[in-house]
Amino acid sequence: MNKLLTLILLLMSFNALADGIVVDRVYHPYVTVNEREFEWRFMSSQTDDKNILNQKLGYGHAIFEKVAVEFYIIGERDQNDNFAVSGYELESRIMLTEQGQYWADWGAVIELEKANANENYEASVGLLFEKEFTKTSLTLNLFGIYEWGKTIESEWETEFRLKYRYRYMPEIQPSIELYSGEDFVGIGPGFMGVHRIEGQRQIKWEAGFITEVAHSGKNHTFRFAFEYEF
């Protein structure tokens, strides 16, 4: 347990800023052979003076036994309240250790995002961690992010995400989620679930309602994601 606390404190000690919505999904360090999926992610963040809406539509495929790639089209609401495609993202998830073989399970995620209009880019590398405690699982993500482009200042950023989940039943797995970047620490309840249809066909869902706790003022983020695996 001391080892785990050390790890969490270490990961939270990263304290640089991540732009936009820090709340996203918490990645698990696993890849299933032959997995293919369509994914829809929705994130809406409400502060005292604005609402940020971000959605992603993605298609993913496991290209090797332990490597999956996913391509996303990203949509955001702009300053004129118009929702439009704002960029594209390529993501690769890598399963580094076999589930359950070691004290904890490890994985990695690599992402490259291009903004549609201004030739702005964001590249990130994430370290994924999961540890089982009987019917519960603790998942940690640490991201190092580099941004550059014509209209943004080049910079490094970091993000930290945590999910502690109770595997109550396949359809309902309640959790507590925590997200942090500089100037943002958010925490709130979430849940995920899976419904098996037949064979490898299944629907997965997850949602969370995250409240910013580091500052006064309103900052709530609602997120959900649906995946159809086949």
Added chain:
Amino acid sequence: MGSIKPFSTIYSCITLLLLTASSLALAELKVFTLTLENHVFTPQEIQIPANQKVKLVIENKDDLAEEFDSFDLNRERVIFANKKASIYIGPLEPGRYEFFGEFNPHTARGYVVVKEENKDD
């Protein structure tokens, strides 16, 4: 905008790796074997000791792949046709943990039965 200190990052990454490496030295695991043939697991109940991590080796003798799936065990693993795969489970509390083959869930089913080890054994 914040910028992270490179040395701090490197130090943290090294510490993470050390934390992992310190956990890699596993004690000798008990190995249990399951066979999948004609889309049926044999044995259909396999007994393992409580509170110990064990290695489950599954041999797929069929000409089609199967996916070992268990919400109870929190495991999901594809076993290619005519191949073996290892799944690490536990430490588990005493009880019955169901598993099934995702492609043939009506026939490929079984239980891992976890029991306290008899000290006299």
